[in-house]
Structure formats: C-alpha cells, structure tokens
Amino acid sequence: MIRFENDYTEGAHKRILERLWETNEEQTAGYGMDEHCEKARAYIRKACDVENADVHFLVGGTQTNTTIIASILRPHQGAIAAMTGHIAVHETGAIEATGHKVLTLPSDDGKIKAEQVKERFDAHWNDGTHEHMVQPGLVYISHPTENGTIYSKSELEELSKVCRECGLPLILDGARLGYGLAAKDSDLSLADIARLCDVFYIGGTKVGALFGEAVVIINDDLKKDFRYLIKQKGGLLAKGRLLGIQFETLFEDGLYYEISHHAVEMAMMIREAFAEKGFSFRYDSPTNQQFPILPDEVLKELGKKYSFSFWEKVDDAHTAVRFCTSWSTKKEHVDMLTADIKALQGDWWPE
C-alpha cells in the first residue's frame, strides 16, 4: 500500500535526523533556552523580516492553536473562524476546553472574507443585547486552509485591514505553511504574512520535521508571558533543543522552501493526471492536498494499491477524496499513481 492519505506518514527529512544524531551528546539547558533554539529563532526572524518578533517552539498543531488563543482572549470572547477551520472541527473542542467559543463563518473553500468578519463584528456590536453574546475577540485563519486553498496577498491585506480596524488580532494557522508559500500562484511571502498577521505559526510536523511548530508573535501586545501559557498547555518540551535543532535545519539554508516545492510539484502531477482524465475537484487547491471527485468504482480500483482519505459523498455514485503529498513523497510513487490513473477504464467513463 502506498500512502497518500495524509502528510505525516513518514519520519523526518534525513538532514534533520543527521543533525539530531550529531548533536545528541551535547549538553544543553532545557525548555528552549539552548543555543539551537536561539539560532532557529534568529533564522526565522530573518525569514520573516521582523527583527523583534518573539519565536516559540511547540510540539503540535492543536496545542499551538489552543495556546495562542487562550493567551489572547478574555473569558467572554471567542475566536472567529471558518466553519471548516481546524479549531472549529478537528480539535475535540480544545478551544472550548479553555473556555472560549468558536464563532463560525460559512465558507465554501475553507477561506473567510474580510467583509464576513466586518459583518460579524458589526452584528455583535449593533445588537442591543450584545453582552448576552460571545464577543468576537480574534480572527483565526488557516493558510493553506484545510481544503488546500490559499489566500492571495490582496485577500490577506483586506482581512488584515478589517481586523485592525475592529481591534481583532489576526491569527494564522500555518500547519502547512510551506506548501502555501510554495504554491505556484501564491503571491504571499513569509514577510507578507508577518506584516499582515499578529501571530502565526510555521508548521514543521507536516513539512519535514519529526514534529514541531514555530509560533511567531509580531504584535507586541500579545507577547507578554507567553512561555507561561506554553508550559500550562503542555507544550514546553523539556528537551526543547529538539525543536530548535529541527527548525535550525529547516531554516538555515532554505530547506523548508525546497521540500515544500517538491511536495507541491508532486501534487500538481497528481492533479493533472486526474484532470486529464476528466475528473473534477471538490476544491481548487494549488497546494499539497488534492480533492478529486471520483466514481466509486475508481476509488475501489485505486484503493487496491494506494491509501487516500475519504472526504465526503458527492452523490450516489461519486465521492470526494483527498490525496496528500509531502516533503517525503517519492516521485516513483507519483509516477506509478499517475500511470494508474491514466490507465483507468470502465463503464463509469464519460464518453
């Protein structure tokens, strides 16, 4: 079985393992106060073009979202997010467990629009009984989204502008950030994101690391005491160096971008194979997740050799599924898959 079901099926990029090996006997201070973490912070600040950003390393995505959001909100506030947002759906209520409601906005493709945020904000404040309702306290977006889609620079600029007008910190979940930056049509750089968001994180788990997410806090007002929050939410790794070493490796010479490009390239090959065969897609994704809508017989056929994720039933005979590539996807596997797609035949075929 060749796995395309998600983007965390293998370990880590071999350079990361090498570095863990080389540094293994070094004795360092704990909890992220070591030199590897310091170096990684410096590389990331430079990549973001923000000299005084605070950079922290956490273990996983749910933990990172929870820690950021709990750090910012007061008890009566909630986080505005797409109804498909990871915090709204796939974190077992981790945000609610810290006391906060996720205020969802409808979304077709995982993205939310500046005007939706403005409307939600105004609706709250124009309601005479607003103190009976959860107050919007921040805006959460994912880039790329859970549907593989990305924000354009102008879209993010508009969102950022509305958020600043409303006094709502803009938080970007970058669990797959590398794949968004590497998307062919993307006009958003890391520096743009740093300029337009208040807090964001650079995902390592899905982009070459064994695990780890690097939180970047741009807004000075949100920096205070963040390490307490990390500790309380279980993210302050005793051997914090493990995170430092990984992000140092990913950011010292552009490895993060290089492997992200590879994943996107592999995804585009799969995309084209399906498209050439006439299949349509549930979302128009330029990143490492592809969502073809396939006849159930095709699923059955491909399922013999490849694993992929069920997404949703489209009709009685068709299903949207997800194929993921990653930094670790082997070209030979993709070649095999695209050949098999090309060779597909059957009654279901649109003549």
Place this chain on the structure above:
Amino acid sequence: MIRFENDYTEGAHKRILERLWETNEEQTAGYGMDEHCEKARAYIRKACDVENADVHFLVGGTQTNTTIIASILRPHQGAIAAMTGHIAVHETGAIEATGHKVLTLPSDDGKIKAEQVKERFDAHWNDGTHEHMVQPGLVYISHPTENGTIYSKSELEELSKVCRECGLPLILDGARLGYGLAAKDSDLSLADIARLCDVFYIGGTKVGALFGEAVVIINDDLKKDFRYLIKQKGGLLAKGRLLGIQFETLFEDGLYYEISHHAVEMAMMIREAFAEKGFSFRYDSPTNQQFPILPDEVLKELGKKYSFSFWEKVDDAHTAVRFCTSWSTKKEHVDMLTADIKALQGDWWPE
C-alpha cells in the same frame, strides 16, 4: 409606555410577596435545607408524578443550564442544541466557559427533530476520526422554545426515544414552561415531561416569581453530588428559603398553571388582533411570545405607546418583532393594544 418587550417587566405575583412578608421573621437553616424548600419539593414531585425525583432551586436560567450541563458532560463531550437555543446564542458562552462545545442543529422554529439528533449522533460515530471531534454528550431543548413554539407529545416521545437509544440524556430548559403547558393545543403535561426527559427545569422568573428556577432530576445516574455543582456555579442561595417559599406558593394550589393560562390568553388576543388585520407571523407560536411581521410604519406608530422587541428584518419595509405577555399582563393594556391595532391605517395597507 406600556411594556410588551419581555416577560420580566414586573416584580412577582402578589401572593408571593405576601408569603415573603409573612415568613420574613422565621428563622431557617440556609442553603435550601429549610422546610419551605422541602414543601416546595414535595409539591413539585407530586405535580411531576415522580416520587423520587431530586428537586433543586437555582436563581436564574443561564446559571441553571450551565450547572446541569457541566454536571453531566465529560470534558470531550458537547451539548446538542438548536442553533437558536438559548445556550447556543444568549448566554455569553457560559457553556463554553465550563469547557464544552454546543453542537448546533439547524432549526426553523426553535425545535429540533428526533431524526436530526440521530443523524448527528451517527455522523459522529461513523467518522473514522471521531476522537478528533467533540462527542455528543446530551441533548438540550427548550419548551417553549425561544420562538414561542412547543413540542407535541409525540414529538417529545420520539426525541426521548432516540436520546435513550443513543445514551444521550435529554435536558429540557423550561424557563417559560408554564406558558408551554398552558398553550391551547398542547397535549404535554408536566408528568409527560418528567417521563420523557432526564433533567428539566420549571421556570419561575418569567412565570410569577421574583426569580428562581426549579431543577427536576429524574434520571438517577445524574443525581449524584448535584449540590456541589450548584454551589460551585454560584447558584446555592444563602437564603435558599426565598426560592422554597416562591415555589411552594406557585405549586401548592395550582397558581403556576392559573397565571400561565392568563398570559397565554392575553397573547392570543394580541395574536388575533394582528391576524385579523392581515399580518403574518414569523413563528407559529401558541404561547406568550408573539412574533408578528409588521410594516416599519406600523412599528413606528405602535412604538409611540408600546415597547416590544426587535427580532429581525424581514425585508426592506418589514420587520419581525416580539410582543410578550406574562402572568402580570393587564387585560386593560391588551385591550388598549388590540384596539390600536384594529385602528391602524396607512399606505402600507394591502388593498
């Protein structure tokens, strides 16, 4: 200004004030351990026809919902509710503040259906990644709903059956329960509710009391240590007798039902006046809340003399509003209002 904006514009039924006066110098134990509370509990158990129900008295609705739900759920569980449910919209995230998500179901009229609950439950358990999502842990309904609508006996029986099949306690918010029981077409008795729900509460604040809600716990599994929860959530009144005396008065000889009927009767007069004039209604409510859709000019006209609540804009020229009656509504005020409705004239009139 004559107020129809809500059902808590006056103090309490005069018999309740009289009893507070008569008992004022009695010395009693605190925290609901006095004889008045005991008597009130006995009256309520009898009214519910459940000898061994646990009956507790709390101060207000948000507190009561929060206490019940926090008592039942484990941290990874949420409360299924209509998207219009009080806990979903108008409690400033009180449920989330105890760590739990409200899992909302679409609803046109404030009610939810047995099959919706079943689908939501199945959807959770059929999803391969269910532990990444909040587990449904109970079902919350309001009766009457926030839209004035009520469940029929057969509807509640179906809901109850599905809940029991799924192992989901059924919780009924009865902030306006009296007005639901008094609705002309209602075939649901208090005993039916006690038979079909696991926990519910009988609202006092909106039905003749100064304040107070009586929680009735039917399901033995949900009784344990409930007083700890009441205390922690701030509902254990030092002078608990105040609640006992009020519910004793309301339930010793049927006062609760009598004043509920009065409110519904007044509401029906208002309803008919609007209907006769050709206006339609946002919801088909047989209870004390009425939601006529009115031309904005009519609102302006009636607004000179009467207060009512804005509900929602229906179109550019029409608005749904809410008129409430209550145990304290004066017939002379309703007569005045209906006469004024009858006398309405204007360009907006459908010829």
Place this chain on the structure above:
Amino acid sequence: MIRFENDYTEGAHKRILERLWETNEEQTAGYGMDEHCEKARAYIRKACDVENADVHFLVGGTQTNTTIIASILRPHQGAIAAMTGHIAVHETGAIEATGHKVLTLPSDDGKIKAEQVKERFDAHWNDGTHEHMVQPGLVYISHPTENGTIYSKSELEELSKVCRECGLPLILDGARLGYGLAAKDSDLSLADIARLCDVFYIGGTKVGALFGEAVVIINDDLKKDFRYLIKQKGGLLAKGRLLGIQFETLFEDGLYYEISHHAVEMAMMIREAFAEKGFSFRYDSPTNQQFPILPDEVLKELGKKYSFSFWEKVDDAHTAVRFCTSWSTKKEHVDMLTADIKALQGDWWPE
C-alpha cells in the same frame, strides 16, 4: 430553637420588603438597566466618594468573587489569598473552575500582611523557573475576614501600597462589609476602602437584603466588559431591579450602617457575657461573628435552646464555636442568651 448559627437566618429588613411591594407593578427594563439600579449606583458612588466608579449588582458571594477574579486574571495567573479565605476553602473550587489557582498565605486570624504579599511576589519572580509556576495576578482579602477580624486603616494602606508596587489589583470581599465598618475600633471608612482597593463588593445578603452584592470597580483598567462576565457567570438577574431596589433602600439614608451597628452591638453583648464568665475566644473579633472557646458541657447546655456553628475542636474537652448576630437579631433573644450564659454552672468551671 433560637438561631445564632449564621447571619442569614431571616428574610430582609422590612423596609426592603415594603419597597418591593410598592414597586411591584412598575414596568422596568431588565438586566439592571432600570431606574432603581441607577439610583442605587448613584447612592453607592456617593458613599464611596468616587464619582466615576462602576457599580454592578450580583446575586451572591461565590458568584461575585468568581466573576471579579475571572474578569481580571490571565490563564496563567492566580489569586493570592489567606489560606482561610472564602475563595480558598468554601466555594467548592469555583475559582479553580474558571481555571485559576488560589495561592494561599498562612494566616492566624484570617488577615494577610503586606510583607507576606511582597515575599510571595518576590519569591515568584526570583525563581529561575517562574514560568513553571502560577504567576500571582491579584490579591484577595475579606473584610471582615471569615474569622470576624478587620483590617486597620494603616494595615490596608500598607497592603494597598505593596499591591500597587507589584502591579497586583487588590480585591476586597465585603460579604459582611457593613459589620466591619460598624466595628467599634474600626478606623476604615467606605471611602478609604474605595481609595485603597481596585475592586470590592458591598454585601447585601448578610446585611439586610434578601440577597445581593454590589460590586464597585474603582480601577479603570478593570472596568471593561464586566457585564459580559456577569452574564456568563450567571449573575445578570433578569429582574435586575430587585437588586437596585434593595441597595437603593439600604443606601438612600444610611439604613445599611444603622442595621450594621445594631448587629455589632448585639455581638458585643454576647462577647461580654462569655468574657465575664472567663471564657476565651478563638479570634479577637470586633464584628458580628464571635468565636468563644467553650467546654463541651457548656455547648451541650446552650445547644438545648440556641443554635450556633461548630468551628473547631480545641482540645479533648473544649470546642471553638461561632455565634453570629445580624441586622435582624432581636435584643430579647440576646438578653435571653446572655442571662443563660451568666447562669452557667458546672464541674468544668475554673474555680
């Protein structure tokens, strides 16, 4: 049985009941936005000599403490309090239920000292691993304390000074504030408290009202969005007027002070009776709670006619107990009790 077991054994001062009766048919806005609340706020601001204080009305003490503390602290912060403080012992973990630790200081008499706060604060910040520990976020005191003791003006000034130096808001739980202000040796006025604290509350439940606590927020930084917190924590009474009417009555012409003085006077009579008989006291209380240490035979004898609270065993043959007076204590009951104390005889008697 004549009850001295606590200070909430009766209803309310008769003038309060009269006012509830007189105003019962008034139609008012809900949730504390009515004229009675406005008047009560004005009276209280004047009594505190702080024109721009925010005044809010809540239902009970646990709820009030929880709401204030949850409003102020960030998730990693805790409340410094005496180990005997109400929030530390007798609120079923209500503070912890909002996510915050109570950081306790040792105390013999219920009070804490300025230097204890300073030491605790310094100990936190001088520890190299401070982010692994809960950060002190505010200081909570009770006045009078749970042991009936009171702060002198100079003690409160020192505490306030340290708190301001450390950036820790000083919160005063005034559930029995009237009895503290009325204590013979007290040199603290309400205006002093308003000058020295950041937030405090004036207890009504134990001082003449049916129920209700008036929160006074002095510190501008702590005012924002407080009504959201009240609503979320279940304290926003639909018929908020009930609280307004009660505090209006208590503060329009000094009733609050007058009835507080009565309670203290009654307590002093009881105190003297025990003292004259040679009994000592667990705490040196100048307020409405008295804690004589009595031989168990005396307890048995007095227990036939009077109820009082067990406090703690002192040795095999002696027990500290609590006798409370209140605004409602009848002089004839106190006369009866003091006569009975005077008449006590037995083997236990120190010759």
Place this chain on the structure above:
Amino acid sequence: MIRFENDYTEGAHKRILERLWETNEEQTAGYGMDEHCEKARAYIRKACDVENADVHFLVGGTQTNTTIIASILRPHQGAIAAMTGHIAVHETGAIEATGHKVLTLPSDDGKIKAEQVKERFDAHWNDGTHEHMVQPGLVYISHPTENGTIYSKSELEELSKVCRECGLPLILDGARLGYGLAAKDSDLSLADIARLCDVFYIGGTKVGALFGEAVVIINDDLKKDFRYLIKQKGGLLAKGRLLGIQFETLFEDGLYYEISHHAVEMAMMIREAFAEKGFSFRYDSPTNQQFPILPDEVLKELGKKYSFSFWEKVDDAHTAVRFCTSWSTKKEHVDMLTADIKALQGDWWPE
C-alpha cells in the same frame, strides 16, 4: 561546563536514534494507530503483567498529568497530592486550568502516607458543609518523588488500600519511574505498581527517549474515551509512531531498566563522594537525584566546572542543591566530579 542540573540535558539513547533512522521511510498510519505503537503496547503490557491494560503515548509530563486527571474528575472534585507534588507546584496551574483544585497534604520528603489520605477524606465527608468544599476525587503520587525518594511496597500497598476503600483512583506520576525501579533498596516492581495503582505513566523523556510518556490505565472504569482527552489536551502526536518506536526500543529487551540502573549507579557514586566528605543531604534519595547540603564556598568552587540546580537555602552559609544523573551520564564526568569533591578544602571544613 559539565551539566548535572537535570536529567534531560542530552538527546536520546543511541539505539533510539538508530531506530528512528531505520524506520524513517516507513509509511504508517497517524495518531498512534501504527504497528510500532502496537508492539510497544504489547511490551509494556507484558512488563506490567496486565494483559488488558490500555496503553497510550503522550509527549510530556505536564500534559500527561493534566490529561489523566481531567479525564477522571467531575467538576467539583480535586486531586489530593503532596504539597511538593509536580502538579501542585511546577505545572503553571495546568490542573487548575482544567477546572480542578489540587488538595495538598504536607510532606517532608515528597511522599504522602495512607493515613493522611484517610484523614483528608474523612475530614471532607464529616464536615456538615462538605458541598461548599472541593471533594477529593483522586490521589496523585510521584514515584520517585520530586525529592528523589521512593515508596516501599508496603507503603504503596497501604496507600492503595485506603484509596480503594475511599473510592479514590490512585494515580502514579512516573516521569522518573525507571530510576525508582532501579533504586538499590526498592522492592517495588512494575507489576506491583500496575497491581496497586489505577493509572500510572512510564516516563521516557528523562529515561532514554527523546521525549514521550507511556500512560497505563489499569482500572477499566477509567479507560473510556481516553483518546479524546489526549487529542483535546494536545497530546495526540500526528506521527505517533515516533513514540511507539521509542518505547518499543526501550522495552523490547530491557533497555529501559539497564539505562536506569546506570543512572542510579552514577548517582550513588556522587552521593558517596559527598557523604565521605561529611556533607549531609536534604532528602534521603536512593535515585538519580541527589540533594547535598553544601557550604556556599563549595558551591562556588564546584560551580566553576559543573552545573547543578539551586534547591533551597538551608541557613546563611549553606544551600541544598540538586545533582542529577541520567541514562546519559558519562562515568568519566562522574569520576572527575567525585575527584573534585574529594579534593575540596577550605575554612568551612568541619575539623
């Protein structure tokens, strides 16, 4: 600088790194559903001699304690622990952040006694106002404790017996479990612990792994839905295999015990060196943490070459400090240290 300041100064045992390297390109399912996790679970069940134990892998200690405790307690319950317990002191209020109070017991050496638990439990239930206080809901111990001390088999049997009589689950924090099992005088096996506790965890972070803790749930009543809790609290690692591979390596052939013994052996050498020189110890620890009380001049001298942790001032001239060894401590470093201890000279010296 040679570091003895804690037991997480290096990476991981080299066999673990080798295995991560060997398995790096394997494609596995996520979230702990892979074969390595399955194998590790089987090894651990066997080591515990409990066939049907549930075994889960989490990332770090604070997270693990929080997840276990939040899974077990109802909202009004707290965790009994030594006042020195990790959850009471060094987790930034993580337990409180899930809503629960830590109910502390005094302890000289980090351990708690069966009779202390019994007394605390009885004190709660014998108090007439118990519902005003946090109900004891479980008992938490560390083994070894934060002070390096260990429970004997008979001590743990008594604790377990009392806990079972009181209906309190017994939870054992085994962050350093290996070092406890390897202590010379220890008569407690892993199987004993599994027999006597309801839930415990086997620490990896401090005993040879890069990171990771293995939770073992023995009590069937506490198994339900635990994976939801792990996810919500941020502990469900996407590449769960990383944890499986590490624990597989540690438990397939006894590596865990072997490296634990090494650490204890190194610690005993340091202990003897200090003891021979006439120094006393703050705690009598047979495990990898040693707490000598040293003259401040000695600290200064040793501090030039070695890092260790400040523990507490003992008097004006003496300080208790902590030296840790671990699986990775080099004998040559210990030899160097013991030689330097032996060579210590100075005025402070007891003649």
